Every structure is written in C-alpha cells, then in structure tokens.
Amino acid sequence: MARVQSQMLQQAGSTSTAAPKPSAGWKSGISMRAIVLPALTAALLLASWEIAIPLLGIPHALLPPPSAIAARLGQLFFPLILKHAIPTILESLAAFIISSILGVVLAGALSSSKAVREALYPNVVFFQLIPKIALAPLFIVWFGIGSESRVAFSIFISFFPVVIATLAGLDNVDRELLRLCKALRASEWQVFRHVRAPFAIPYMFSGMKIATTFSIIGIIVGEFVTSQAGLGYLILFASAQAETELIFAAIAVLCAFGLVFYGLVALAESTLRKKLDA
Amino acid sequence: MVITSLVRQSPLEKATSIVDASQSYISVEDVRKIYHTADGDVEAVSKVGFDVASGDFVSVLGPSGCGKSTLMMMMGGLETVSSGRIVIGGEPVTAPRADFGYVFQDATLLPWKTVLDNVLFPIRLRDGSTKKYDERARELLDLVGLWEFRNKQPRQLSGGMRQRVAICRGLINDPALLLMDEPFSALDAISRDDMNAALADIWDRFHKTAIFITHSIREAVFLSDRVLVMSRRPSTICYDVRVDFPRPRRMELQETQEFNELCGFLRKKIEEGNKLS
Numbered sequence: 347m348a349r350v351q352s353q354m355l356q357q358a359g360s361t362s363t364a365a366p367k368p369s370a371g372w373k374s375g376i377s378m379r380a381i382v383l384p385a386l387t388a389a390l391l392l393a394s395w396e397i398a399i400p401l402l403g404i405p406h407a408l409l410p411p412p413s414a415i416a417a418r419l420g421q422l423f424f425p426l427i428l429k430h431a432i433p434t435i436l437e438s439l440a441a442f443i444i445s446s447i448l449g450v451v452l453a454g455a456l457s458s459s460k461a462v463r464e465a466l467y468p469n470v471v472f473f474q475l476i477p478k479i480a481l482a483p484l485f486i487v488w489f490g491i492g493s494e495s496r497v498a499f500s501i502f503i504s505f506f507p508v509v510i511a512t513l514a515g516l517d518n519v520d521r522e523l524l525r526l527c528k529a530l531r532a533s534e535w536q537v538f539r540h541v542r543a544p545f546a547i548p549y550m551f552s553g554m555k556i557a558t559t560f561s562i563i564g565i566i567v568g569e570f571v572t573s574q575a576g577l578g579y580l581i582l583f584a585s586a587q588a589e590t591e592l593i594f595a596a597i598a599v600l601c602a603f604g605l606v607f608y609g610l611v612a613l614a615e616s617t618l619r620k621k622l623d624a
Numbered sequence: 625m626v627i628t629s630l631v632r633q634s635p636l637e638k639a640t641s642i643v644d645a646s647q648s649y650i651s652v653e654d655v656r657k658i659y660h661t662a663d664g665d666v667e668a669v670s671k672v673g674f675d676v677a678s679g680d681f682v683s684v685l686g687p688s689g690c691g692k693s694t695l696m697m698m699m700g701g702l703e704t705v706s707s708g709r710i711v712i713g714g715e716p717v718t719a720p721r722a723d724f725g726y727v728f729q730d731a732t733l734l735p736w737k738t739v740l741d742n743v744l745f746p747i748r749l750r751d752g753s754t755k756k757y758d759e760r761a762r763e764l765l766d767l768v769g770l771w772e773f774r775n776k777q778p779r780q781l782s783g784g785m786r787q788r789v790a791i792c793r794g795l796i797n798d799p800a801l802l803l804m805d806e807p808f809s810a811l812d813a814i815s816r817d818d819m820n821a822a823l824a825d826i827w828d829r830f831h832k833t834a835i836f837i838t839h840s841i842r843e844a845v846f847l848s849d850r851v852l853v854m855s856r857r858p859s860t861i862c863y864d865v866r867v868d869f870p871r872p873r874r875m876e877l878q879e880t881q882e883f884n885e886l887c888g889f890l891r892k893k894i895e896e897g898n899k900l901s
Contacts, residue, residue, distance in 0.1 A: 522730050523732055526732045528702060529700065529702055530726075530745070530749050531749070536749055540749070541734070
C-alpha cells in the first residue's frame with residue numbers, strides 16, 4: 347500500500363516537474379499554456395483523489411480511486427462497455443443530427459415571417475422552460491420502449507437550444523448591413539445567403555454545441571427509464587450490483603464520447619466558416 | 625478663384641436654381657419628409673427644391689439632425705418622399721438604382737469577407753460572378769493604397785482604411801451618381817484630412833456626379849463644386865453657393881484667405897439657418 351502510494355506521489359511529482367515552463371523565447375508559448383495548465387490542474391486533482399481514498403479510508407464501493415477505475419475500464423472495455431457504448435453513441439448522434447436540422451429549419455421559418463414568429467416563438471420559449479426530463483416516461487407511453495422513444499425524447503430536449511440560438515443569430519444582423527443590402531438591391535434570398543446566414547453561423551454552432559450535451563443526456567435518461575441497453579442501462583445495472591468502479595468506468599467512456607462529439611462539431615464549424623468565406 | 629454666382633435664398637421661396645432645370649441630371653422638386661411616430665408627426669424636411677448638373681460634386685451642409693441624411697436617403701431611393709418628387713436622369717426615384725453608388729457613415733463591411741470580396745460585393749449580388757471586375761477592383765484599391773491589404777479582414781484595418789474600402793465599393797460598379805452620407809464623421813481629425821485629400825484625388829480620376837452630406841464646413845468647401853446649406857429641422861435649403869476653386873484641389877488650398885473667407889461666410893449662413901426655424 348505504502349509502495350503504491352509513493353509510486354503515485356512520484357508520478358504526480360514527475361508529471362509536474364516534467365511539464366515545460368512557457369518561456370519568453372518560445373513561439374507557441376501561449377497555446378501550450380492553454381493545454382498544459384488545465385492538464386496539470388486535472389492531473390493534480392486526479393492525484394489528490396487517488397491519495398485521498400486510502401488516506402481518508404473511503405471504501406471503494408463508495409468512491410473508487412482513479413487507478414481502480416482505470417483498471418476496471420481496461421478489464422471490461424472490450425467485453426462489456428463497448429457493446430453498450432455503441433447504441434448510446436449511435437442514438438445520440440441520430441438525435442443530434444435530427445434536432446439540429448429541425449432546429450435550424452424552425453429558426454429559419456420563424457425569422458422569415460413576422461406572423462409565424464409572433465405566433466410560435468413565445469410557445470417555443472415556454473416549452474424550453476418546462477422541466478422536460480420529467481416528461482421522459484410520457485415518451486415511453488407514446489413510442490414504446492424501443493430506440494424510437496429514446497431518440498424522440500432526446501430530440502425533444504436538444505432542439506430548443508438550436509432554435510433559440512440560431513434565431514438570435516438570424517435576427518441580430520446589423521441594421522446598417524441590411525440597409526446596405528437594400529441600397530445594393532439584394533433580393534431576400536441574397537440577403538439571407540450573403541448576410542444573415544454567415545452572421546448566424548456562430549450562433550447556430552453555439553446552439554449545436556449545447557445540443558450535443560442535451561442529446562446525450564436525453565438518450566441516457568431514456569436508457570434509465572427503458573433499461574434495455576446502452577451506457578445508461580449499464581450505469582443502472584452497475585449501481586444495482588454496487589459496482590461503483592464500473593459506474594465510473596461507464597461515465598469515463600461517456601465523457602470521452604462527449605468530448606469527441608463536441609470536438610467534431612467545433613471542427614465542422616471551422617470548416618464551414620472557411621468554406622463560406624470563399 | 626473668386627466666389628461667383630452667390631444666390632441668396634429666402635427660406636420660404638423655392639430655390640432660384642443655379643442650374644437650368646432642363647439641363648439638370650438631378651431635380652429635387654418641392655420635397656417634404658414627415659415621419660409618423662408614436663409621439664406624433666415629425667417634419668424632418670420641410671420644402672426642398674434644387675437642381676444638380678451632371679458631373680458636379682455637391683455638398684449638403686448643415687447642423688446635426690437637420691434632415692440632410694434623410695434628404696440623401698430620399699435621393700438614393702432608400703426613403704420615400706412624403707410629398708414632391710425627385711427626378712434623376714429623367715426618371716423619378718422610387719427605389720435604389722443599379723447606377724448609384726452608396727457610402728454610409730459606417731463603413732459597414734461584411735466582417736467575414738476579405739477587403740477584396742467586400743469591394744466586389746455589389747457585383748457579386750448583381751452578376752453572381754465577379755471575374756470581369758477584378759481589374760477595376762485592383763485599380764480602385766491601388767488608388768487608395770490598399771491593394772496589399774486585399775486579403776485582410778475588416779477587423780484588421782483601421783477606421784480610415786475601412787472607409788476607403790467602402791468608397792471603393794461605392795465606385796466598383798462605375799456609378800453615375802455617388803451618394804455619401806457623412807462618410808468621414810466617425811474619423812479623427814487627422815484621418816479625416818487624409819480622407820478628404822484621398823477623395824479629392826479619386827474625384828479627379830473618376831469624375832462622377834456626387835452628393836456629399838457633411839456637417840464640416842471646411843470639408844464641404846474643400847471637396848465641392850457647390851455647397852447647399854440646410855437650415856435646422858424642419859429644414860429647407862437656405863443657401864446655395866458655387867465653389868470655383870480650381871481643380872485638382874490640394875490641402876494647401878485650406879490655408880488661403882479666399883478659402884477661409886468662404887468658410888466664415890458659410891458659418892454665418894448656418895447660424896442664420898439655425899435661427900430661422
């Protein structure tokens with residue numbers, strides 16, 4: 347135990363001394379700092395967590411140390427966790443894609459017609475404010491216990507941020523720009539294509555980034571309720587067996603997926619922006 | 625060099641036009657503009673009439689809020705007239721025209737497009753493709769000294785540079801009429817002087833009819849062939865003077881006695897215009 351502890355300490359120590367200090371002559375100093383500093387902080391937190399468990403005598407069933415979680419993850423990833431990760435990932439992606447498309451289309455419709463806007467927008471905001479998670483069982487009633495109900499529920503909770511964010515972008519175009527377009531005799535479509543859409547893209551993507559998280563949450567909550575397969579199901583299963591390490595292992599995989607998902611959306615954003623600037 | 629053809633205007637009479645109406649390119653006839661607001665009607669422009677010959681650089685000079693921008697918007701088809709009409713090139717103005725060029729107080733460049741794309745934007749909207757105008761864009765940007773910035777984004781430029789890009793954009797389609805609404809008001813004094821010199825140079829190159837709105841007397845006199853003084857709201861043209869300094873206009877002109885006398889004279893007329901309303 348003591349040897350493990352001192353090894354951990356050494357590792358933590360070597361991590362912090364191994365990290366290079368940003369210096370004046372270093373050209374990429376700033377971007378390295380943006381990665382190194384938070385990475386260091388995370389490493390320190392993990393190290394403290396690792397030490398605190400044996401130090402405070404916390405049972406592993408309550409809160410396992412990172413080393414135990416990592417071990418369980420390595421042990422069970424291919425035989426068990428991956429099998430459950432796949433349906434969660436696929437359903438989250440499907441829900442995200444549909445809710446993004448729906449959200450952008452609805453925002454476009456709301457911004458194009460004043461009447462449609464006045465009729466629908468307050469209702470959209472109202473729906474946004476309902477504690478939608480409480481409606482999950484309702485989706486089971488409507489759609490059954492298959493993946494349709496989970497995906498439908500996930501779409502339901504993740505498309506509102508896309509609508510509201512995209513609409514904000516489409517509406518907040520500089521009035522001076524619109525006057526310029528009027529002076530240049532641009533058609534409504536041209537104004538949308540050349541001014542409103544490019545202006546709204548950052549807003550749209552910020553809505554979509556929120557939607558990535560919500561779409562995952564929607565699927566996990568759906569899995570909690572329907573208990574068939576997926577990482578949500580696995581977490582429930584593991585908690586019923588008091589296998590806390592497995593819970594954390596599943597959560598770790600979920601986090602990794604969330605990060606990659608978010609990163610893909612950010613990549614799509616920069617690609618689209620470059621393309622539109624042409 | 626001498627100030628000629630001073631025409632005194634009484635505020636209630638229609639302007640005795642310096643320009644023969646049959647020759648005029650622009651004819652503003654008894655134009656009024658009333659804004660209907662929640663607090664009641666506001667008469668911005670009371671009764672304005674004048675003619676402009678083709679090829680003249682005409683400034684409309686007046687204090688802030690007097691309706692001179694409104695007048696330009698009406699001439700450019702961006703605002704409707706409440707009564708009267710504006711005839712340009714024989715046709716009444718009802719909407720913005722393809723042969724007009726516009727420069728606003730804010731450069732209003734598209735922030736996600738490069739300088740070159742911004743200059744070509746009017747062509748892009750009109751034709752779809754901009755190939756034939758690449759040469760002209762280069763010529764214009766060279767003239768204002770910004771060709772080497774053609775691939776930069778607007779946020780990388782200073783205010784004066786952005787306004788120069790806006791002027792190139794206003795000239796890209798070779799407009800018959802250039803409408804400029806206080807384009808240099810947002811700039812500091814030194815940039816403003818630079819821009820005045822640049823515009824005078826451009827003017828010598830691309831000789832167009834221009835309407836230039838400003839509240840700076842020196843700017844108006846330096847740039848123009850003719851200055852119209854507007855009174856306070858509800859506004860009329862209370863003074864109309866020909867400026868016959870020879871072209872090309874150089875900054876040294878602003879040190880001469882004749883220049884400063886004319887500026888002083890116009891300042892008095894503006895004060896009178898303020899008192900009349």
